[in-house]
Amino acid sequence: MADTSDIASALIAKLGSDAELLSLCPNGVYWDEAPPGSTRFVIVAFINAIDRGVFGKRAIEEGIYLVEARMLSTVQGANIKRAAARIDELLEDQPLTVAGYTWSTMHRLEPVRLTEVDEVDPSIRWNRRGGQYFVEMSLIGA
């Protein structure tokens, strides 16, 4: 049985199993939010999603995912440029294996690069870099 959540899980697993990305973002890869105290991590989140049907069933699931590295500006040696590049190497046109689905495409729609002022301490910054990735999976049997 195809489960949409498994697509996000596969995405997180793909990123979270890469040694280079984890060396750049040692706190890990998370859905929506990282644990308190994290300073270098990757966030995966939904931006938008749409299902496309054929007669009688869902056939294609399209999702736009925000995938970005987030790093606290005060961390020594933080390399967000390389982290974003590594995310792109892992995702751009790379297959995603998910039970119940056939991978169709995964590619970036647009890059993301933001600087965020910390709400608690305005003297520090959060750097965010990555992209919006389009993931299209076809349901097997549709």
Next chain:
Amino acid sequence: MAILTGRYGQVLWDPAGTTPVAIISLNKWVGNFTQEYEDVTCFLDPNRVYIPSLPNREGTVGGFWNSAELAIFEAAESPTPGKLELIPNNTEPTFKWTGLAYMDRSIDCSLQAPTVTGTWKAAGPFLLEGGV
């Protein structure tokens, strides 16, 4: 009776013209059954006057390209018509247009999932069963 969704529409086809089976990966069909009229307006008529000729029976079916489903493309290669059934909603399977038809085909490939269209034309009586 009620207004029903198109989600459970169906297109069935048999190249041999006997027992149609569902074509998968489709999500659209169109039947153009418009009536043709002949203009028989005469001198002194207060307006144009028409008499009906024969109704049209042609249309399209459409959906996604699926390499496991080549019925439309195989049909288009056939010199003989197959049996086509067009069902608005398969929870009312007795209401359907059916008959022999020729099928033509096209594919639209862009950066999205490729879509296919089959263009059909009646090869004989193509009638609504279950009503009218």
